[in-house]
Amino acid sequence: MTQTKTQREMGSGITAPEPRLTAEPIMRILCMKTDTLVGYLYQWNNGELQSAWLKGAFAEVRYEPMVEAA
Secondary structure (H helix, E strand, O other): OOOHHHHHHHHOOOOOOOOOEEEEEEEEEEOOOOEEEEEEEEEEEOOOOOEOOOOOOOEEEEEOOOOOOO
């Protein structure tokens, strides 16, 4: 199959995902049993979410929104 010039100029229509440049913590991750802080949930500039564990991942956790400083 050959592409026309218009098809080449327009590209394939598939865009590469936006790169991860910056992230900010949006939730605290707390242990369900002890209620201690075990990590943070970050949101990247492209909308992706990523957990950052302090000492390894936990299975039974709850998420609590970050409280903004006044």
